[in-house]
Every structure is written in structure tokens, then in C-alpha cells.
Amino acid sequence: MAGSGNAHLRPDALLSARDLVVEFPAAGGRTVYAVSGVSLDLAEGETLGLVGESGCGKSTTGRAILQLPRPTSGTVQLAGQELTELDEDAIREVRPRLQMIYQDPISSLNPRRRVRDIVAEPLFIALENVSRRTAMAVWQERIGELLQSLLRRAAAPLRIVGRLASVAFVLWILSETVEDRAAEGWLGWTQVPAAIIGFPTLALLLLAGAIALLGGLIWVLLAVMLPFGLMSRQFGEVSSAVGLAGVVVTTGASAFMLWRTWSSFGGWAKWLNSGGLILLTAVLAVWLVLSLAKPERAGASGVATTLSAMVVLQVFYVAGLDGGIKLAVLVASAVVDALLFRWVLRRYRVNRDAERERAEPRVREVLEYVGINPDDAMDRRPWEFSGGQAQRLSIARALVSVPQVIICDEPVSSLDVSVQAQILNLLEDLKNLMGLTLIFIAHDLAVVKNVSDRVAVMYLGKLCEVSEPDAMFDAPAHPYTELLLAAIPQPDPEAELGSGRIGGELPSPMDPPSGCRFRTRCPHAAQRCADEEPEMREIAPGRFVACHTPLVGETAPVRVEMASASRDES
Amino acid sequence: MSDASVPDLPGSDGRPLLDVAELRTTFHTAVGPLVAVDGVGWSLRRGARLGVVGESGSGKSVMSRSIMRLLPKSRVTSTGSVSFDGIDMMSLGRRELLEMWGPQLAMVFQDPLGSLNPVMKIGKQVGEGLRVHRDLSARAARSAAFDLLEEVGIPEPHRRIDEYPHQLSGGMRQRIVIAIALACSPRLLIADEPTTALDVTVQAQILDLLEAQRAERNMSLVLITHDLGIVAGRTDEIIVMYAGRIVERAPTATLFSDMRMPYTEALFRSIPKVSDDSHARLEIIGGQPPQMTDLPSGCKFAPRCKYAQDLCYAEEPALIEVPAPTRSRSAITGDGTGGSDGGGGEPDVTHSYRCFYPVGTDDAAEALERNIASGRVNEAGVVIRADD
Ligand SMILES: Nc1ncnc2c1ncn2[C@@H]1O[C@H](COP(=O)(O)OP(=O)(O)OP(=O)(O)O)[C@@H](O)[C@H]1O
Ligand SMILES: Nc1ncnc2c1ncn2[C@@H]1O[C@H](COP(=O)(O)OP(=O)(O)O)[C@@H](O)[C@H]1O
Ligand code: SF4
Ligand code: SF4
Ligand SMILES: [Mg+2]
Ligand SMILES: [Mg+2]
Numbered sequence: 034m035a036g037s038g039n040a041h042l043r044p045d046a047l048l049s050a051r052d053l054v055v056e057f058p059a060a061g062g063r064t065v066y067a068v069s070g071v072s073l074d075l076a077e078g079e080t081l082g083l084v085g086e087s088g089c090g091k092s093t094t095g096r097a098i099l100q101l102p103r104p105t106s107g108t109v110q111l112a113g114q115e116l117t118e119l120d121e122d123a124i125r126e127v128r129p130r131l132q133m134i135y136q137d138p139i140s141s142l143n144p145r146r147r148v149r150d151i152v153a154e155p156l157f158i159a160l161e162n163v164s165r166r167t168a169m170a171v172w173q174e175r176i177g178e179l180l181q182s183l184l185r186r187a188a189a190p191l192r193i194v195g196r197l198a199s200v201a202f203v204l205w206i207l208s209e210t211v212e213d214r215a216a217e218g219w220l221g222w223t224q225v226p227a228a229i230i231g232f233p234t235l236a237l238l239l240l241a242g243a244i245a246l247l248g249g250l251i252w253v254l255l256a257v258m259l260p261f262g263l264m265s266r267q268f269g270e271v272s273s274a275v276g277l278a279g280v281v282v283t284t285g286a287s288a289f290m291l292w293r294t295w296s297s298f299g300g301w302a303k304w305l306n307s308g309g310l311i312l313l314t315a316v317l318a319v320w321l322v323l324s325l326a327k328p329e330r331a332g333a334s335g336v337a338t339t340l341s342a343m344v345v346l347q348v349f350y351v352a353g354l355d356g357g358i359k360l361a362v363l364v365a366s367a368v369v370d371a372l373l374f375r376w377v378l379r380r381y382r383v384n385r386d387a388e389r390e391r392a393e394p395r396v397r398e399v400l401e402y403v404g405i406n407p408d409d410a411m412d413r414r415p416w417e418f419s420g421g422q423a424q425r426l427s428i429a430r431a432l433v434s435v436p437q438v439i440i441c442d443e444p445v446s447s448l449d450v451s452v453q454a455q456i457l458n459l460l461e462d463l464k465n466l467m468g469l470t471l472i473f474i475a476h477d478l479a480v481v482k483n484v485s486d487r488v489a490v491m492y493l494g495k496l497c498e499v500s501e502p503d504a505m506f507d508a509p510a511h512p513y514t515e516l517l518l519a520a521i522p523q524p525d526p527e528a529e530l531g532s533g534r535i536g537g538e539l540p541s542p543m544d545p546p547s548g549c550r551f552r553t554r555c556p557h558a559a560q561r562c563a564d565e566e567p568e569m570r571e572i573a574p575g576r577f578v579a580c581h582t583p584l585v586g587e588t589a590p591v592r593v594e595m596a597s598a599s600r601d602e603s
Numbered sequence: 604m605s606d607a608s609v610p611d612l613p614g615s616d617g618r619p620l621l622d623v624a625e626l627r628t629t630f631h632t633a634v635g636p637l638v639a640v641d642g643v644g645w646s647l648r649r650g651a652r653l654g655v656v657g658e659s660g661s662g663k664s665v666m667s668r669s670i671m672r673l674l675p676k677s678r679v680t681s682t683g684s685v686s687f688d689g690i691d692m693m694s695l696g697r698r699e700l701l702e703m704w705g706p707q708l709a710m711v712f713q714d715p716l717g718s719l720n721p722v723m724k725i726g727k728q729v730g731e732g733l734r735v736h737r738d739l740s741a742r743a744a745r746s747a748a749f750d751l752l753e754e755v756g757i758p759e760p761h762r763r764i765d766e767y768p769h770q771l772s773g774g775m776r777q778r779i780v781i782a783i784a785l786a787c788s789p790r791l792l793i794a795d796e797p798t799t800a801l802d803v804t805v806q807a808q809i810l811d812l813l814e815a816q817r818a819e820r821n822m823s824l825v826l827i828t829h830d831l832g833i834v835a836g837r838t839d840e841i842i843v844m845y846a847g848r849i850v851e852r853a854p855t856a857t858l859f860s861d862m863r864m865p866y867t868e869a870l871f872r873s874i875p876k877v878s879d880d881s882h883a884r885l886e887i888i889g890g891q892p893p894q895m896t897d898l899p900s901g902c903k904f905a906p907r908c909k910y911a912q913d914l915c916y917a918e919e920p921a922l923i924e925v926p927a928p929t930r931s932r933s934a935i936t937g938d939g940t941g942g943s944d945g946g947g948g949e950p951d952v953t954h955s956y957r958c959f960y961p962v963g964t965d966d967a968a969e970a971l972e973r974n975i976a977s978g979r980v981n982e983a984g985v986v987i988r989a990d991d
């Protein structure tokens with residue numbers, strides 16, 4: 034098996050992956066050879082089963098085809114288009130045509146979102162691809178999502194914390210307008226109660242304030258960008274230009290505020306008193322700049338950090354002002370922030386509602402395809418469904434953009450037998466109905482046989498055998514296939530147990546055996562297997578095997594001699 | 604329903620090792636009581652192998668935890684009797700239970716990583732039970748642990764003994780869990796889905812290992828799974844559970860040749876088999892397992908059962924016992940196997956099921972015909988209107 038070679042590839046395939054290699058760096062400068070020269074192809078309307086022990090590289094192969102991540106080397110062609118050479122934007126445009134279904138249905142669906150949005154997701158990516166969706170648009174959506182979910186979840190506790198914090202804050206500022214801070218020192222008597230309530234809550238204020246009160250600049254940024262980001266093609270470029278300008282302005286404003294704050298504290302004299310907070314501000318400001326510079330990476334923590342930093346800066350800015358104006362600025366900024374916040378959120382919702390409305394008929398249609406009642410399900414969240422239903426939802430999501438190829442990574446492995454049967458039948462029906470082309474990854478041979486038109490057996494990053502399932506299961510040609518078949522538990526008490534087990538464990542992919550990678554566990558291994566890697570070749574019409582001495586075909590008898598010869602040697 | 608009619612293995616004293624009767628475990632949840640195990644009873648001979656099969660949520664794990672007395676401390680009540688070698692498990696206190704766990708009963712859980720201590724070396728975890736129960740010194744426990752690792756087929760035990768669980772593959776971890784369970788030579792091992800998280804080759808290795816160790820130690824084994832394929836060749840008797848109840852119990856060969864319970868039949872038929880042609884249509888069980896806090900009245904399987912009649916919705920069938928033929932036809936074909944076998948087999952082994960229209964009877968065939976005629980079930984035998 035551990036064979037290479039492309040004898041099994043066909044010229045007219047819809048998807049064709051050649052010599053895929055995926056290597057991951059490991060600790061100690063070592064390399065994990067996860068996939069080492071796997072070639073697969075798929076004819077239109079065909080289901081290719083990919084089977085092998087866990088850790089042999091099935092998922093990695095599937096993801097390499099999707100360019101998630103890109104393979105270390107090798108080529109992937111979808112309908113004649115070479116995917117490995119496309120840039121990120123172009124790949125994003127291809128994605129709707131290549132969908133994936135994962136093993137664990139519930140955890141692969143975003144728990145915060147409703148079914149209608151989850152299922153529609155690939156559709157938006159598909160639609161917006163047409164209008165050249167920019168990185169900035171992705172980012173806006175993410176922030177919007179995050180804030181909405183934070184708001185929903187944290188509303189009650191945040192209101193309390195926010196109120197406490199603002200009371201403390203106002204007290205502190207008032208006390209400062211009454212007494213001269215420079216004369217009284219950092220903690221004047223009037224400041225003590227405020228400080229006691231204020232400082233412990235200040236940390237919480239960072240987040241609370243961001244959502245409930247401040248963060249105005251982010252909102253300005255969003256407000257400017259949102260209408261553009263969700264518009265059509267012509268505005269794509271404008272939107273990214275405006276976005277960039279927004280980032281520059283925000284960063285500049287932050288730097289200015291930091292500087293104002295610094296000087297308002299009178300330099301080194303106050304450093305000792307306020308050092309901790311200043312330092313925090315500086316660190317946050319750096320994070321802010323970093324996360325704004327890489328908007329695509331600004332996940333939940335990046336955005337939270339950004340917002341926190343904004344609040345801290347605003348706090349210090351306000352604190353740095355003199356006398357009565359301080360209160361006025363505070364109130365004004367709160368009012369402006371609140372108004373902006375409402376306005377942006379409403380805009381955002383209007384946009385989402387329009388998107389939803391457009392997508393709704395399609396979402397309903399696919400939900401019905403997969404046997405889920407849209408009226409019940411549309412507004413529920415993934416964890417309200419059983420494993421089997423959640424897997425149906427992932428299938429619906431994969432179908433919604435009418436992909437050319439769906440890669441199913443162990444879609445039934447975590448399901449009960451009864452649910453497994455429902456999902457397998459469903460995939461079969463959908464295939465007949467929609468002409469789907471599937472790669473079906475599983476470790477259960479009976480399942481693979483049930484769904485596949487062609488089966489590829491994989492071992493330690495290489496292919497062993499590619500064949501039509503009925504022939505393969507009647508007479509396995511590769512020794513590994515034979516042993517895999519023997520391991521299947523049969524629902525028949527009379528069936529023989531324990532004949533020809535694979536002993537031992539899969540060798541480490543960091544240190545694969547020489548020659549044929551299966552030789553360390555192969556009952557027929559001979560010297561040649563260690564010296565020479567077997568090439569994939571056709572041993573019977575439509576049957577391809579990478580083994581020096583396959584169990585089927587003209588070399589089969591030779592194998593017996595060689596096996597006994599090797600036994601004599603040892 | 605202790606099962607005095609099952610013959611004992613030679614050499615045993617005639618008493619079953621484990622006798623469970625009227626076991627009922629209720630969780631007090633926010634939405635009301637959830638009876639996860641409802642009046643279950645069975646017994647197990649020394650050295651015998653029992654399979655427990657059922658869909659997710661049918662109460663298999665709760666049943667085994669109730670027997671082990673490993674349930675959460677609050678919001679749960681467990682009643683009935685569990686007698687292990689004459690000892691009433693239900694009356695034992697914490698200290699006495701600690702004495703029982705290990706040398707008497709042991710358990711292997713589905714998730715091997717979750718049942719291992721991530722910060723303790725393998726050797727220490729395996730030897731720990733021996734130090735507690737056998738008073739072994741650290742050195743003796745270590746060498747015993749080494750032997751156990753060898754026995755459960757861990758490659759390079761001298762290296763693995765000083766490693767931590769995360770350094771092992773899933774299959775090896777499950778071997779370690781088995782080594783820990785076997786350390787004190789328990790007389791009963793309950794394996795709760797020991798291979799569900801593993802792939803076929805490792806699964807076969809683990810099941811072979813369990814069988815070899817059971818035979819060598821003359822241990823009794825309860826093998827819990829949702830896959831009928833796993834218990835087919837590896838158990839003497841099988842219990843099928845649905846909604847916290849036993850719905851069928853029979854010697855393994857009988858269960859596969861003369862299954863009576865429509866649920867068992869449906870479970871069996873939904874498994875893809877390598878012997879089937881590729882793209883063979885699988886027979887599915889329509890609908891969902893029942894909501895455990897809101898069970899239907901009557902037969903709990905009725906909404907998903909292709910034979911269900913009005914009677915099934917009105918009244919819950921009792922678990923009835925009939926004599927089972929000891930050796931019966933090998934493969935089941937799915938078409939009727941004829942009425943009950945009056946005098947056909949040796950009447951000393953029993954077959955129980957909970958159904959008004961048992962599979963293979965004329966009543967069942969007529970019931971199915973009526974359902975097809977009324978449109979409740981389609982021609983392929985699948986329930987299309989899941990509610991009456
Ligand atoms: N701690 C608990 N509190 C409340 N309900 C519980 C608890 N543990 C289990 N249950 C419920 O008891 C029923 C039986 O659960 P159990 O875990 O025994 O199922 P199972 O047959 O082992 O399924 P699986 O294959 O998923 O493990 C289920 O309805 C489950 O939701
Ligand atoms: N991100 C990664 N970094 C390092 N090794 C990886 C990574 N992803 C996968 N591997 C390794 O690659 C091999 C193949 O993994 P995978 O494709 O997930 O196996 P399968 O899907 O067949 O169970 C395994 O040895 C795995 O540990
Ligand atoms: S016979 Fe040789 S080439 Fe063939 S699978 Fe075995 S080790 Fe590999
Ligand atoms: S036939 Fe009636 S009693 Fe028997 S399983 Fe079906 S519903 Fe239950
Ligand atoms: Mg995988
Ligand atoms: Mg369980």
C-alpha cells in the first residue's frame with residue numbers, strides 16, 4: 034500500500050486530486066507525514082468511499098482537497114480548474130461548490146445561531162462572492178454576530194455591573210472637580226468610597242462599558258462601513274478603502290488619546306500611582322492596533338480586546354480633562370455612543386432581515402429535502418436537536434449552495450445504528466434526486482460499501498486499493514483490505530470470529546516504514562516490500578492495487594511462495 | 604424476574620452471581636421525574652456473558668451505574684434489589700462499596716480518556732487498585748502493573764508504564780482502562796460501550812481482549828452496546844432495552860433466529876451488512892426514541908412500530924416468558940418464523956418479550972397488513988405516520 038502511482042485516475046473526472054502530500058511540523062523539528070502522495074478522482078454523480086483506520090489521513094486528505102489547509106504539494110482540479118494555485122479570494126469563491134459535512138454534527142454547527150441562519154450561511158458566502166465579498170465584510174459580520182450574542186447572553190449581569198461602575202466613575206470624577214487632584218494627591222478622602230467601589234469594578238467596566246455605554250469609535254467605523262460592505266460589486270473596492278481609512282482614523286485617535294492621557298497625569302510623578310492602569314492601557318492599545326491590522330484574525334478575543342481598549346482610552350481621556358467640562362464630555366459621549374449603537378444595530382438587523390428573506394425559500398426547500406419540518410425548525414438552535422437531526426441540518430447546509438462535490442467526513446460514526454440508517458438512506462435519496470457527487474469518509478466498511486460506487490482504502494497516508502465495492506468486498510486484493518474486512522463485527526452469532534486480526538497499532542506517521550508502509554503488520558510481507566514501494570496498478574478491470582503480491586490477479590499464487598519464503602528466512 | 608430456569612455452568616454452586624430485580628432509577632429533573640430504568644430484572648451466572656443492546660438514551664448506562672451504585676448523589680432515586688453473590692448491593696455504605704469495586708465488580712466506560720487520571724502515570728493508575736485492595740508495596744504494585752500491561756497487549760510496556768494517558772492512542776487508552784478494571788481480578792466486569800469511540804480494527808482487538816481475559820479469569824461479563832453486530836458472536840444471552848425497560852431477553856442464538864420484539868427486528872434490519880450489495884436500501888426505524896419525561900401510554904415503541912394496533916396504544920404489554928429452543932435456525936430472514944414453538948426446543952431456557960403482536964406470528968402479519976391498508980405503514984414496512 035503504501036503505494037504511489039496514478040494508474041487508477043480517469044481522464045474525465047469532475048474532481049481530480051493528484052499526488053497530494055500533507056506534512057505537519059511536529060515538536061523537535063520532526064515532520065508528521067500525514068498524507069504522502071494520495072491521488073483520487075471522482076466522476077460526476079459518483080460516491081467515492083474513503084476508508085481506513087483512524088489516524089491514517091482520511092480527514093487530512095479531504096481537507097487538502099478543500100484547501101483547508103492547502104496541501105504541501107500536489108494538485109486538485111475541480112471541473113478543470115486548478116485549486117492549489119488560486120489565491121484566498123478565488124478559493125472563497127470556489128468553496129460553495131465544494132462543501133463538507135463533519136463527524137460531530139452538533140459541535141460543527143454554531144450554537145449561537147438559529148437554524149435559518151446556519152443553513153443559509155453558504156448561500157450568503159455564495160451570493161456575496163458574486164459581489165466580491167471583502168475581508169472587511171467578513172469582519173463586520175463577525176463583530177455584529179459577536180456583539181449580538183454577547184448582548185443577549187450578558188444583558189442582565191452587565192446592566193448591574195455597568196450601573197455600579199458608572200456610579201463609581203461619576204462619583205470619582207465629581208470628587209475631582211470639587212478638589213484639586215494635584216493638591217490632594219491620588220486618593221483624597223472624597224475619593225476613597227469611589228475608589229473602593231470603582232476599582233474592583235473597573236475591570237468589569239472594560240467589557241460592560243464597551244457594550245452598554247462606550248466603544249463609540251468602533252461603532253462609527255461599523256456605521257460607515259456596513260452599508261457599503263453589504264452592497265453590490267461596484268462598492269466592493271470603496272468599502273475596503275473606507276474600511277482602511279476607518280482603521281487609520283481609529284488607530285490615530287487612540288494614539289492621540291493615549292498621549293493626552295499620559296500628559297494629563299503629569300508624566301513620571303503620577304506614573305507610580307497610575308502605573309498599573311497606564312501599562313494596561315498601553316498593552317491593550319498595542320493589541321488593538323494589532324487586531325485592527327489583521328481584521329480577518331480578529332476573532333472573539335481580538336474584538337473583545339479592541340473594545341476593552343477603547344473603553345480604557347475613553348475613560349482616561351475623560352479623566353484627563355479639567356474641571357466641569359469632564360462631566361459634560363462624559364455625558365455627551367455616553368449619549369452619542371448610545372445613539373450610534375442603536376442606529377448601527379438597527380441597520381445591521383435590516384440588512385440581515387433582507388438577506389434572510391431572500392434566502393428563506395431556499396432554506397425551506399433544503400430543510401424539506403433532508404426531512405426536517407421548516408416551520409418547527411427554522412428558529413431553533415442546533416443544541417435543541419438530536420444527533421441525527423443535527424446531522425440532517427449539516428447536510429441541509431451543505432446542500433443549500435448546490436455544491437458540485439460534498440466531502441462527508443465520518444458523517445454517521447457518532448450516531449446510533451438506527452439514526453445511521455436514516456442518514457445513509459437520506460444521502461442515497463439526495464444523490465438520486467440532485468445528482469450529488471460525494472466523497473464519503475468512514476472507518477466502517479459495511480457503511481462504506483452501502484453508499485459507495487468506488488472505494489479507496491487508505492493506510493498511513495497512502496492508498497492501498499481502489500475498486501468497485503462489490504468486487505472489493507467479495508475478494509479483497511490488498512492484504513490490508515482483507516484484514517479490515519475480517520475485523521467487522523457481523524450481526525450473526527454463527528459468524529466466525531477472530532480470523533486474521535490486524536495486530537498492533539498503526540505505525541507513527543512521523544516515522545513511516547520504508548517500502549510498503551503496511552509491511553510491519555502485513556502477514557504476507559517479504560524482503561521486497563521493505564526495499565521497494567509498490568505502485569498502484571490495475572490487476573483486473575477496474576481494480577487497482579498497490580501491493581507487490583496482491584491476493585487477486587495473476588500474481589496471487591506467487592504471493593504464497595514469497596510469504597513462505599520470507600517465513601523461512603526469519 | 605430472577606431467572607432460576609437458566610442452567611448453571613458446571614462447577615458453580617447454583618446461585619447466580621448477580622441478581623437484579625425490579626430495579627428502578629428515577630432522575631428528578633426540572634421538567635419532572637425521568638424514569639431512566641423502569642423495573643428491570645435479570646440474573647447472570649458465573650462466567651456468563653450478557654449483552655445489553657438499545658438505542659442511545661434507552662437506559663443502558665444508567666442501569667449499569669445503578670447496579671454498580673455509581674449514580675450521582677442528589678436528585679436521583681434508585682430502588683429495587685441488586686444482589687451480588689448474595690450481598691445486597693443496595694444496602695451497602697460507601698466504605699463497603701469501595702471494597703466491592705475492584706475485586707468484585709469493575710466497570711469499563713465508553714470514553715477512555717475521561718476515565719483515566721490525566722496527571723498520573725499509567726503504571727501508577729494500573730497498580731493503584733492493587734495497593735489499596737491487596738496491600739501491595741509500591742514496587743510489587745508496579746511489577747503487577749507491568750504484567751497487566753503485557754496481558755492487555757500494550758506494546759513496549761516498560762516504556763508505556765511511565766507515560767501519561769494523553770501520550771497513548773485511543774485503542775491503547777482503552778486497553779489501559781481494561782487493565783485497571785482487571786487489576787483486582789473482578790468477578791463481574793461491566794463494559795459500557797467499550798469500543799464505541801474506536802475504529803473497527805481496534806474494536807475487534809479490544810473485544811478479543813475482553814473475551815480472552817474473561818475466559819481466563821472465569822469472570823462474568825456484561826457487554827453494553829448499541830450495535831447488535833458486537834454482541835452477536837460474543838455473548839450467551841442478550842437483553843434489548845427500550846425506554847428504560849427490558850423489551851426482549853433471549854439466549855443469543857435464539858434472539859437472532861427467533862426475535863419476537865418488533866423493536867429488536869427493526870434494530871437488526873437497520874444495520875448495514877457487508878454481505879448486502881452496495882446501495883442496498885436500509886430499513887429504518889421511523890421517528891425518534893421517546894421523550895423520557897413524557898412517555899406515551901401503552902407500548903412505548905408503538906409510535907414507531909410497524910405492527911402497532913389500537914391495543915398497543917391503550918395498554919402496555921407485560922414481559923412474557925416462553926421456553927426458547929436452545930439451538931435454533933441460524934440466520935433470520937425476516938419473513939415469518941412460524942408460531943411459538945410448542946415443544947420444538949428444549950424448554951429449559953426462556954425467551955421473554957414485551958409485545959402483543961410478536962414478530963413471526965400470524966397476528967403480527969395481520970397487524971402489519973392492516974397498517975399498510977390504512978396507510979400508516981408504507982409497502983416497505985416503514986412507519987410513515989408516526990402518530991396514531
Ligand atoms: N444525570 C442525569 N440526569 C438526568 N437524566 C439523566 C442523567 N443520566 C442519564 N439521564 C437520562 O437517562 C436516560 C438513559 O440514559 P443512558 O445514559 O443510560 O442512555 P444509554 O442507553 O447509555 O445511551 P448512550 O448510548 O447515549 O450512552 C436518558 O434519557 C438520559 O437523558
Ligand atoms: N494539525 C495537525 N498537526 C499535526 N499532525 C496532524 C494534524 N492534523 C492531523 N495530524 C496527523 O495526521 C494523521 C492523519 O490525521 P487524520 O487525517 O485526522 O486521520 P483520520 O481522519 O484518518 O482519523 C494523524 O497521525 C494525525 O495525528
Ligand atoms: S505483501 Fe508486501 S507490498 Fe503487499 S501489502 Fe504486504 S507488505 Fe505491502
Ligand atoms: S406490536 Fe404493539 S406491543 Fe408489540 S412492539 Fe409494536 S406497538 Fe408494541
Ligand atoms: Mg478523521
Ligand atoms: Mg451510554
